[in-house]
Amino acid sequence: MTRPCILTEIPGPKSRSLARRLRRAESPNITFVSQEFPIFWESASGMFVTDADGNTFLDMTAAFGVSAAGHSNPRVVEAVCKQAARLMHGMGDIHPPTVKVELAEKLAALSPGNLSHVIFGSSGAEAVEAALKTAMLYTGRPGVLAFEGGYHGLTYGALQTTHREDFKAPFCPQLGRFTVHAPYEASFHDLSLIEQAIAQADPPIGAVLVEPIQGRGGILVPPEGWFTALKDLCACRNILLIADEIFTGFGRTGRWFASETPPDIICLGKAMTGGFPISACIAPEEIMSAWGESQGEAVHTSTFIGNPLGCAAALAALSEIEDRNLVARSEQAGCYFKARLEALQLSHPAIREVRGRGLMLGMELRPEKEGGCRASRLMIEALRRGLIVLPAGPNDQVLELVPPLIISGEEIDFAVESLGDCLQAVGL
Numbered sequence: 001m002t003r004p005c006i007l008t009e010i011p012g013p014k015s016r017s018l019a020r021r022l023r024r025a026e027s028p029n030i031t032f033v034s035q036e037f038p039i040f041w042e043s044a045s046g047m048f049v050t051d052a053d054g055n056t057f058l059d060m061t062a063a064f065g066v067s068a069a070g071h072s073n074p075r076v077v078e079a080v081c082k083q084a085a086r087l088m089h090g091m092g093d094i095h096p097p098t099v100k101v102e103l104a105e106k107l108a109a110l111s112p113g114n115l116s117h118v119i120f121g122s123s124g125a126e127a128v129e130a131a132l133k134t135a136m137l138y139t140g141r142p143g144v145l146a147f148e149g150g151y152h153g154l155t156y157g158a159l160q161t162t163h164r165e166d167f168k169a170p171f172c173p174q175l176g177r178f179t180v181h182a183p184y185e186a187s188f189h190d191l192s193l194i195e196q197a198i199a200q201a202d203p204p205i206g207a208v209l210v211e212p213i214q215g216r217g218g219i220l221v222p223p224e225g226w227f228t229a230l231k232d233l234c235a236c237r238n239i240l241l242i243a244d245e246i247f248t249g250f251g252r253t254g255r256w257f258a259s260e261t262p263p264d265i266i267c268l269g270k271a272m273t274g275g276f277p278i279s280a281c282i283a284p285e286e287i288m289s290a291w292g293e294s295q296g297e298a299v300h301t302s303t304f305i306g307n308p309l310g311c312a313a314a315l316a317a318l319s320e321i322e323d324r325n326l327v328a329r330s331e332q333a334g335c336y337f338k339a340r341l342e343a344l345q346l347s348h349p350a351i352r353e354v355r356g357r358g359l360m361l362g363m364e365l366r367p368e369k370e371g372g373c374r375a376s377r378l379m380i381e382a383l384r385r386g387l388i389v390l391p392a393g394p395n396d397q398v399l400e401l402v403p404p405l406i407i408s409g410e411e412i413d414f415a416v417e418s419l420g421d422c423l424q425a426v427g428l
């Protein structure tokens with residue numbers, strides 16, 4: 001295995017200089033800049049990222065869960081280069097690029113159950129909004145039930161369904177009022193909490209939007225059977241169940257999709273292309289037909305809908321996941337990783353819990369007053385040791401471990417040892 005290689009202080013002088021330049025040219029709330037953060041990525045390959053100062057890091061984030069088949073996967077790069085030379089942009093909903101047809105067919109073949117008809121988008125949030133619109137048209141009921149801790153994106157429609165108050169508070173006067181939130185973890189053993197929220201909702205609920213495993217909420221895994229019971233509960237009330245698999249989709253959890261039974265609509269993004277902004281909302285023909293036949297002017301479209309570079313990238317990324325058995329690999333590597341983290345927990349009581357499925361793992365730390373520390377403290381320590389990790393969860397208590405699905409056993413060993421060193425460095 002290539003090992004991370006740290007040559008400078010972190011961040012190095014070039015990253016610091018780039019941060020100063022960015023401060024002068026970018027809205028100040030976008031990129032977090034401090035004495036200890038960020039490093040500027042210059043290149044990446046497989047599991048490794050090289051920054052502007054020549055430091056090399058092992059990536060335990062897959063860059064927000066995107067680079068499932070590894071960074072700059074050669075097959076994806078080749079497909080994008082070939083496509084760029086042929087056709088970089090088409091007229092998505094007017095004169096579509098040929099690869100859009102291929103990708104729509106491929107997604108229909110891969111999707112669970114009878115999910116067969118796609119609406120493409122450019123971001124996860126757009127896929128969620130396409131799903132909300134589809135459900136509204138099909139059921140005629142505008143209300144949406146989403147979950148506490150849920151994250152579905154930050155554009156205005158999706159933002160309403162996202163739970164975190166800090167994302168929403170400044171914009172409340174411009175947000176609609178169609179979403180109610182039910183408890184997520186508490187409902188794992190008490191579905192009546194969801195039934196009550198549906199019964200009391202105004203406007204009436206037409207769709208339930210759920211992450212089959214909550215990612216940014218802190219890697220929360222419902223017990224076996226919960227998702228199926230939720231689907232049944234929805235079916236009895238003619239409510240559509242929308243699974244937001246933008247994070248969990250395409251092998252992340254050791255299965256192609258984390259939904260244990262086919263949902264009515266699925267939202268996909270992130271790992272679909274391994275690095276190009278394209279997303280998808282997929283529903284059965286019967287549900288998608290609620291849009292009606294286009295009469296020449298699409299009711300829902302955008303300039304880059306079904307962009308050919310994105311479609312080519314996705315076709316290559318999905319073939320790579322299939323041909324290299326990355327779904328099974330995610331399951332196996334995830335079991336090994338989890339066991340190693342559980343062993344680490346034995347010698348570090350500051351770790352409260354290790355949880356997750358496949359390569360979607362979370363390590364929850366005890367709060368400071370109980371002898372733990374914030375996850376972002378560990379993130380900084382890890383960066384200095386050549387490991388890129390991110391915090392998750394509402395209270396900065398969970399370290400999210402979602403590496404590319406190609407991670408090797410040695411790389412897992414290195415990551416776990418480094419995390420042990422980080423805990424020791426902060427006195428835990």
Ligand SMILES: Cc1ncc(COP(=O)(O)O)c(C=O)c1O
Binds near residue numbers: 125247248269
């Ligand atoms: C489950 C889930 N849904 C939706 C989104 C939003 O995707 P995007 O940031 O591409 O809009 C994310 C992003 O992290 C996510 O994890």
